Amino acid sequence: MANNKFIRQIQIKADDQGGLPKTIQLLHAGNWNTPWHGDFELTESDIRAFATNFAANVGLPDDSEGKAPINYSHYGGEKAAGWLFNVRAEDVNGVLSLLADIEWTPAGQKAIVEGEFRYISPEFNPRALPWEDPEEEWHMVPNVLTGAGLTNRPLFKKLKKVAASEIQGSSNKRTEGEPMSLKLEDVRTMEASALKDEHRAFLEEHKDQLSAEELTKFGIKTETKVEANDKQVHIGADELATLRANAQRGVEAAEKLAQTEASTFADARIEAGQVKSDQKADLVKILLASGESRPALESFLNGLPVNKDINADEIGKGGTPEGTATEQLMTRAEKIVADSQGKTRLNEAMKTVLASDKALSKAVDEERK
DSSP states (O other): OOOOOEEOOEEEEOOTTSOOOSEEEEEESEEEEETTTEEEEEOHHHHHHHHHHHHTTTTSOTTOTTOEEEEETTSOOSOOSEEEEEEEEEEETTEEEEEEEEEEOHHHHHHHHTTSOOEEEEEEEOTTSOEEOTTSTTOEESSEEEEEEEESOOSOSSOOOEETTSSOSOSSOTTSSOOSSOOHHHHTTSOGGGOOHHHHHHHHHTGGGSOHHHHHHHTOOOOOOOOOOOOOOOOOHHHHHHHHHHHHHHHHHHHHHHHHHHHHHHHHHHHTTSSOGGGHHHHHHHHHHOGGGHHHHHHHHHTSOOOTTOOTTTTTSOSSSSOOHHHHHHHHHHHHHHHTTTOSOHHHHHHHHHHHOHHHHHHHHHHHO
16 A cells, blocks of 8 residues: 655755765654644654664665665656665754765766755655555554655745755764764853754753753743652542532543544545545544544544545435445444444454455555555
């Protein structure tokens, strides 16, 4: 099955001598917004997982030799413009980032120097859209870097330029230059008004090394430690009842929010013709009961083929009495989940159906191509 993935474009250019960057910052921890995939977050743990998975050859051919291709555009092909290797997690200006060294081919370097391409675009699968092993269906791995492509259509409008001299001290030889991290002795001498986001984040991480005067200067708050004691705390019946009522309201609000989010997601799938309208209630129940499997389940449903033949007046009716192969799979899998009273997860039920019906499995594969 085809693997959908996120694509981010980073501008590149040669230096005055025609040299291209040998190291590039692919991603960094933080919140991301994309027009096609919506908002998602990359934590420091995610960044480290990208590096770990790359080192384990996840998402790469067995004979990759620890390198991922940089293709001409995102369509692959027989020739590569370069190769990504030595993918690692390092601090860049106080923010944990995913870096990679680049081995350019002569043709790839020529294409950039002569202006044929302006951006390099890493291809990756974050937690929100995990990579699926093409040889083991439903085996999904989050935080996987699979390669990159040269392109001229940037996804993000505001990108930091990356030139040959952009990142200093990053290569296989760690003795060539200073580590790419901020130094506390330098940052603590700065004026508060001159601090940037990366400086503030760095100071937050090292606030236990700052004096009380410095904490006040930079406006950094610390938690007040409460000494433990063996004294009993007495609370009246009215106060206890109020606390319980507030807690219950919090639980109800969380449940209502989860119900609303699941209902909105189901409506979107119905509008796209991926799910029948009479299946909405069942889908909402499955989403609410899916627990940690919910991101993978929503990713799968998002990837179902859109039925363009269904208009606003026909949503959920289907084109044939049997419906599409994917609809048949969903119906049978949902029945297994219902019969097990929620003990069987939807993705496990799907595997069971596909394993028992090879014809249906083949039809679903055809629809998802």
